[in-house]
Amino acid sequence: MEQPGQTVVVTGFGPFGEHAVNASWTAVQELQQLGLGDGVRLHVYEIPVDYRAAQRLVPELWERHSPQLVVHVGVSGLASSVTLESCGHNSGYCRPDNRDFSPCSGCCVDGGPDCLSSVIDMDAVCCRLAARGLDVALSTSQDAGRFLCDFTYFLSLLQGCGRAAFVHVPPVGRPYSARQLGLALRAVVLEMLAQLGPPAPRAS
Template sequence: MWRFRGPVGARGVSHRELPPLGPSATLVTRAGLGFQLSVVVSRVCQQLVVHVGVDTSAKAIFLEQCGKNRGYRDADIRGFRPADGVCTPGSPEVIASGVSLRAVCQRVAVDGVEVAFSRDAGRYVCDYTYYLSLLHGSGCAVLIHVPPLSPQLPASLLGKVLQVLIQEILAEMGKPECQAWLAENSTPMALSQGAPTKAQIR
């Protein structure tokens, strides 16, 4: 079952474009404030949180491997900007997803749609939200950056691509080495203390 937390990130894409993929994924489609996100992640019982964000300058779909803690200088559309440009003071500079998105990217092929691997999510709302999700979820999250909808990438096609990607991500999670990594880094975190995760760069 998909759980939608707020408005959909890619304009025009709705739950109708994203059929159920099973009980092990939760879709988070809108960047929220840090304290709201930490509550969402702490209450998620599934294995994976998927963030889908729009990059208006992108020509391809990017699988973002990691989130960054510092360098947030621009305010979002509501005027929110992390104090001193830092997500969480005292936390790791970089946190990577426990899923090897490079491996996923190498396997995925969708006619007419380029899918690329990235280690820089852009220091904006998506990166900020992704970092906090990785921090509070012990690396059990991924971020997919998509271009704006267009005649070349209509909502129906984007929905199909996201379905393929998330199925491949779940398949990657099922590999023994990924399961072992997630088990090793799944120590619960006290959100009020903001303790750093054990997740390391993959």
């Protein structure tokens, strides 16, 4: 387990459906190349579009890295802006994943709360970045879609006591390049870290 500090985990998703190359993973790889500065340890992972894999991987990432923040990134074919999701939902998961599986109960965590919100103020992140003249449009949402995106986000919010975020990106070229998406992610993650403030010191 890593020492507490400015440690951030960012994930993208693997291929599914019409997205043979998932723009979320492309954007995360761009972010990895850019980095988050010398004071931040960045770890990136690709999550399969697989409910059972997500249920296994998300807790492992929190346990392995003890991050200050986990940011999950997904693609939305309907999006024309970079969208910051405010909350994750526990139920409504009927759409089959890449292995043709969906939870029998339709729930992420049986008996869990209906909805969990991030400790990050997504509206504030959007406002602050818009004031800086970011060349990518930003928006917020309270519905991450009841598929792997929402499912993974709920798991992470539960595991991290709200210290998680979800960002939907449009497909590459509709209208933004991979580089623009990577730069936008970098700005978003750094603003989220600034909002969280310095990590709490380890108790002796």
